Amino acid sequence: MALDGKAALVTGAAQGLGKSFSEVLLQHGAKVAMLDVAEEAGKSLKESLDQRYGADRSLFIPCDVQSQQQFKDAMQKAVDTFGQLDIVCNNAGIVDERAWEEAVSINLMGVIRGTYLALEHMNKLTGGPGGVVINVASLAGLGPLLSAPVYTATKHGVVGFTRAMADASKVSGYGVRFNLLCPDFVQTNILSALTSSLGPFAHLRDSTKHLMEKHGILDVSQVSQAFLQLLLDQTKDGEALMVLGNGSQYYPFPSLE
Numbered sequence: 001m002a003l004d005g006k007a008a009l010v011t012g013a014a015q016g017l018g019k020s021f022s023e024v025l026l027q028h029g030a031k032v033a034m035l036d037v038a039e040e041a042g043k044s045l046k047e048s049l050d051q052r053y054g055a056d057r058s059l060f061i062p063c064d065v066q067s068q069q070q071f072k073d074a075m076q077k078a079v080d081t082f083g084q085l086d087i088v089c090n091n092a093g094i095v096d097e098r099a100w101e102e103a104v105s106i107n108l109m110g111v112i113r114g115t116y117l118a119l120e121h122m123n124k125l126t127g128g129p130g131g132v133v134i135n136v137a138s139l140a141g142l143g144p145l146l147s148a149p150v151y152t153a154t155k156h157g158v159v160g161f162t163r164a165m166a167d168a169s170k171v172s173g174y175g176v177r178f179n180l181l182c183p184d185f186v187q188t189n190i191l192s193a194l195t196s197s198l199g200p201f202a203h204l205r206d207s208t209k210h211l212m213e214k215h216g217i218l219d220v221s222q223v224s225q226a227f228l229q230l231l232l233d234q235t236k237d238g239e240a241l242m243v244l245g246n247g248s249q250y251y252p253f254p255s256l257e
């Protein structure tokens with residue numbers, strides 16, 4: 001299978017998109033370390049996956065991506081268990097326009113933390129095997145969502161950071177590729193909790209609901225197939241794959257050179 005012998009790590013893996021990414025990785029032969037703060041959901045998922053794929057193919061590690069020590073220890077445990085890491089997907093994220101510092105801490109700082117920790121283990125200049133990092137942004141990382149300005153800021157930050165890391169890696173010779181997944185609306189807990197997550201912008205909820213009606217709502221399986229497409233295309237580096245109701249397409253970033 002396409003990912004036989006590969007070892008992956010996914011954050012926010014217990015539910016939603018991260019759960020779907022983990023399943024696709026296992027279906028295609030990879031071993032997966034699943035990190036999440038949702039311990040019960042993570043343990044339940046691990047039990048289910050053990051039944052389908054065997055206990056040695058996956059690992060669930062309770063981890064808050066806001067904690068440098070927890071994240072560092074979790075990634076080290078994954079490397080100790082699987083021998084190395086070839087794939088890291090920084091997926092964990094929230095929408096919370098009231099507790100906006102937490103949203104920045106998880107969505108942006110957590111992705112930066114996971115990217116740097118992944119590079120520590122993958123960097124060919126320091127004896128690593130190379131690899132690929134996929135950071136999960138959003139269409140809100142490419143255009144503003146007026147009902148969620150901080151969420152928009154975090155996702156725009158993830159896009160800019162990831163593209164800069166791809167360029168830095170190419171020039172430095174790290175042997176690590178960095179790419180972005182930018183899904184449209186997807187039916188997960190994030191959408192279900194929309195009414196309570198917009199804080200001071202709750203009066204703009206209907207605007208976003210109209211946008212959802214206009215764009216449609218994706219199923220997690222549509223996004224995880226795009227995740228696999230991005231993962232398997234070794235020509236992609238510094239690219240953003242948009243996942244839309246009518247298919248997936250790479251965002252045409254303008255050249256500023």
Ligand SMILES: NC(=O)c1ccc[n+]([C@@H]2O[C@H](COP(=O)([O-])OP(=O)(O)OC[C@H]3O[C@@H](n4cnc5c(N)ncnc54)[C@H](O)[C@@H]3O)[C@@H](O)[C@H]2O)c1
Binds near residue numbers: 015184189
């Ligand atoms: N659902 C959408 O419409 C949509 C669209 C585009 C992008 N995204 C992005 O996809 C990613 C996954 O979101 P989802 O829709 O699957 O939501 P979700 O709420 O279903 O899943 C998010 C997972 O992340 C975990 N998590 C939250 N904070 C964490 C932390 N501090 N440390 C570790 N794990 C943590 C949660 O426990 C949960 O299991 C997020 O980055 C989100 O911004 C979602």
Ligand SMILES: CCCCC[C@H](O)/C=C/C=C\C=C\C=C\[C@@H](O)[C@@H](O)CCCC(=O)O
Binds near residue numbers: 139
């Ligand atoms: C409150 C956010 C919940 C879901 C967040 C998740 O990341 C999904 C995002 C999906 C789509 C974002 C689209 C953003 C579009 C804007 O850039 C702009 O195109 C909207 C223009 C206004 C309009 O068409 O109504």
